[in-house]
Amino acid sequence: MNALLVICGLSIVSLLAEIANFKKWLTAIVILGLAAAAALLVQDWNTSVSYFSDMLVFDNFALAFTGLLAFISILWFWMASDYFQAQPHHRTDRTSLIIFSIVGAVLMASYNNMAMLFLGIEILSLSLYVLAGSNKDSLFSIEAAFKYFLMGSFATGFLLMGIALLYGATGSFDIREIAAFTTSHADTLPSFFYAGVLMLLVGLAFKISAVPFHFWAPDVYGGAPTTVTAFMSTVVKIGALAAFYRMFAIGLPSTHSTWSTILMVITVLTLVLPNITAVYQSHVKRILAYSSVGHVGYILLAFTADPTGASGVVYYYLASYAVASIAAFSVLHLVEGNSESITIEYFNGLFKRNPLLAVGLTIALLSLAGIPPFPGFFGKYMVFALAIAQGYTPLVIVAVVTSLIGVYYYFRIIIAMYFQEPQQATPLPVSGAQRALAFVLIILSFALGIFPDAVLSLIQ
Amino acid sequence: MLNVFYFLSFLAVLSAIMVVVSKSPVHSVLYLIITFFTIAGHYVLLNAEFLFIVHIIVYAGAIMVLFLYVIMMLNLNTETEAHKSTMLKFAATICAGLLLVVLVGSLKGTEALPVNAVADEDLGSVQRLGKVMFDKFLLPFEISSVLLLAAMVGAVMLGKSEKANDIL
Numbered sequence: 001m002n003a004l005l006v007i008c009g010l011s012i013v014s015l016l017a018e019i020a021n022f023k024k025w026l027t028a029i030v031i032l033g034l035a036a037a038a039a040l041l042v043q044d045w046n047t048s049v050s051y052f053s054d055m056l057v058f059d060n061f062a063l064a065f066t067g068l069l070a071f072i073s074i075l076w077f078w079m080a081s082d083y084f085q086a087q088p089h090h091r092t093d094r095t096s097l098i099i100f101s102i103v104g105a106v107l108m109a110s111y112n113n114m115a116m117l118f119l120g121i122e123i124l125s126l127s128l129y130v131l132a133g134s135n136k137d138s139l140f141s142i143e144a145a146f147k148y149f150l151m152g153s154f155a156t157g158f159l160l161m162g163i164a165l166l167y168g169a170t171g172s173f174d175i176r177e178i179a180a181f182t183t184s185h186a187d188t189l190p191s192f193f194y195a196g197v198l199m200l201l202v203g204l205a206f207k208i209s210a211v212p213f214h215f216w217a218p219d220v221y222g223g224a225p226t227t228v229t230a231f232m233s234t235v236v237k238i239g240a241l242a243a244f245y246r247m248f249a250i251g252l253p254s255t256h257s258t259w260s261t262i263l264m265v266i267t268v269l270t271l272v273l274p275n276i277t278a279v280y281q282s283h284v285k286r287i288l289a290y291s292s293v294g295h296v297g298y299i300l301l302a303f304t305a306d307p308t309g310a311s312g313v314v315y316y317y318l319a320s321y322a323v324a325s326i327a328a329f330s331v332l333h334l335v336e337g338n339s340e341s342i343t344i345e346y347f348n349g350l351f352k353r354n355p356l357l358a359v360g361l362t363i364a365l366l367s368l369a370g371i372p373p374f375p376g377f378f379g380k381y382m383v384f385a386l387a388i389a390q391g392y393t394p395l396v397i398v399a400v401v402t403s404l405i406g407v408y409y410y411f412r413i414i415i416a417m418y419f420q421e422p423q424q425a426t427p428l429p430v431s432g433a434q435r436a437l438a439f440v441l442i443i444l445s446f447a448l449g450i451f452p453d454a455v456l457s458l459i460q
Numbered sequence: 461m462l463n464v465f466y467f468l469s470f471l472a473v474l475s476a477i478m479v480v481v482s483k484s485p486v487h488s489v490l491y492l493i494i495t496f497f498t499i500a501g502h503y504v505l506l507n508a509e510f511l512f513i514v515h516i517i518v519y520a521g522a523i524m525v526l527f528l529y530v531i532m533m534l535n536l537n538t539e540t541e542a543h544k545s546t547m548l549k550f551a552a553t554i555c556a557g558l559l560l561v562v563l564v565g566s567l568k569g570t571e572a573l574p575v576n577a578v579a580d581e582d583l584g585s586v587q588r589l590g591k592v593m594f595d596k597f598l599l600p601f602e603i604s605s606v607l608l609l610a611a612m613v614g615a616v617m618l619g620k621s622e623k624a625n626d627i628l
Contacts, residue, residue, distance in 0.1 A: 008606060015613065052599035093617040100610040107603065115600040123607045130614030136622060165566075195566035 001051050001058060002044070003037035003066055004106050010034070011099035018092040026095055027081045031074050034102075038070040054174055055113045061311055062110035064459045065242045068315070069105050072234050072322045073098075078437050079330040080227040094134060098231065101127035105239025109246070114163045114173045117243060121159065121207060124239060125152050128232060132224040138340060144223025151206070151216040159203025165196025175251030183254040194258050201259055204247060207240040210300060211269040214293045218277075221289030226336055229285060230329030233292040234322040241299060245314060249307045256307060267304050268398055270297035275402040278409045282343050284332060287409055288325070291368060294406060295321050298383050301399055305387040313382045316456045320367060320375030320448050327364035327441040331357045334430060347413055349422025354430060358417045360438040363445050369410040370403050375448035382456070465505055472498035489527050496520040508584030 010033040017026045041063050048059040084091050104124030111117045133145025169190050170181040206213040221229045278290035302310040336342045351358040367374035387396045475494040482488050496519045503512040
């Protein structure tokens with residue numbers, strides 16, 4: 001809770017930076033503030049306190065996810081410092097909108113009442129609608145914002161209707177009370193309860209961009225400014241998956257039989273479709289967008305296999321995915337420069353132009369593809385092991401095949417970096433901060449891969 | 461009481477159909493206003509006075525003015541209305557029909573619930589609402605301020621000109 005208040009305060013501070021004229025120090029202040037918030041989380045570890053008549057519960061799950069959100073946000077601000085400096089306008093507004101959406105993500109990871117879930121999702125989404133369209137000169141950016149806004153409002157409608165029906169059936173917004181009620185009244189639940197569960201599933205599946213509710217993702221990820229895309233595919237995804245997990249693992253485990261089949265179908269579609277579509281993409285941002293949709297499929301596989309026991313695996317997978325994504329997008333952002341859309345040819349001969357970036361991107365892509373010894377491999381391995389232990393072998397076979405397809409399109413970029421002649425032979429200059437970030441991300445990737453247990457045991 | 465309910469429901473359904481059927485967008489909006497008022501009438505019947513007032517202020521007031529304003533700005537009228545293909549109309553009818561089936565199907569189960577669910581006359585009063593809002597739902601109430609602030613910052617950011625000579 002204290003961490004949440006600190007992050008809320010940071011957003012006000014960043015708005016004040018415009019008036020009080022300390023814009024130059026803003027990124028540093030935000031990073032320090034987020035680090036302070038993460039430190040406050042450590043204090044609350046193992047306490048599991050609920051606040052304001054059970055609106056928010058900071059149990060270990062919520063604390064771990066909030067910590068991950070804060071950590072990835074710090075990396076993101078580090079990565080985006082160049083972007084903020086290059087923007088003459090609305091620097092403070094952009095920063096505060098990002099922090100607002102972090103607040104939304106934290107609420108989504110720690111809610112215990114569906115009113116807070118709704119507010120969290122709305123705070124997160126509303127800030128992102130604006131950020132997706134923040135490059136006002138680009139038609140793609142405006143298109144992304146508009147699509148995201150329309151589809152997002154539509155999904156919110158489903159979510160609200162689902163919450164209302166669940167409230168009508170159980171008489172509570174509290175997900176623990178709903179769980180207790182559905183266990184004790186299992187036989188007398190009205191049929192609109194199940195309609196509510198289905199609508200909730202649709203609303204949340206949209207937010208985590210699971211197929212077939214993913215159609216907005218490639219356009220929005222491709223059109224939004226690259227740094228914002230990086231934010232969307234890491235912090236936003238962590239928040240949305242945490243919300244999904246809480247809702248179904250804590251709130252609706254006793255009605256598992258009603259939604260597990262639907263979720264299984266969604267899982268298979270999310271594994272197969274984006275991985276195949278990504279093969280036919282030439283724009284790197286769209287490839288990464290489809291790959292991020294595909295990774296949701298692996299997380300859903302773990303969740304389908306064991307809804308209540310998968311939290312550790314889901315957490316580790318998200319952590320490894322987020323670190324690799326930040327690394328990939330930070331290189332993408334530097335290679336892209338001022339151009340609007342970036343194809344694979346941009347990466348031709350990157351190894352000759354800037355070896356550090358090329359190595360960083362290679363490690364990130366290998367991790368995303370799931371090649372040992374990088375964390376992506378262990379994430380996938382644990383997901384598959386969990387699913388096989390629960391008897392979901394056919395789904396695992398599908399997942400293995402799709403991850404092999406994934407290797408193909410990740411390697412297209414890697415091959416371009418090492419074996420193609422560069423379009424411009426000039427070296428790519430990179431600022432000291434970005435070089436340091438690349439080093440940190442490479443070390444993090446190795447650390448996560450060598451010591452997966454440290455992360456995995458946090459919330460198991 | 462039941463007669464009022466039937467009258468309001470009839471009016472609501474009729475004006476909702478007119479929203480879809482009428483050719484001119486302005487007429488559609490006017491019919492939509494009638495729909496909102498009749499639905500607001502239902503809230504009174506359910507003892508939800510606060511919801512009644514909010515519904516009229518927000519929907520019939522603010523949102524409808526926004527609609528009319530947009531129609532005026534875009535200068536929409538019957539001639540400029542895009543003609544949709546038969547295929548699209550067909551698909552839309554099927555989708556809406558399916559949604560109707562789902563809703564009817566899920567509402568069928570409600571027969572089992574007691575009819576006089578509203579035991580308390582005072583249930584939807586402003587006093588009750590205020591007490592709940594500032595007691596149990598205090599945190600959502602306060603967090604809404606973050607949502608509104610984010611919306612405000614976003615609106616300013618999208619609306620403000622970014623040309624160099626426009627900086628104050």
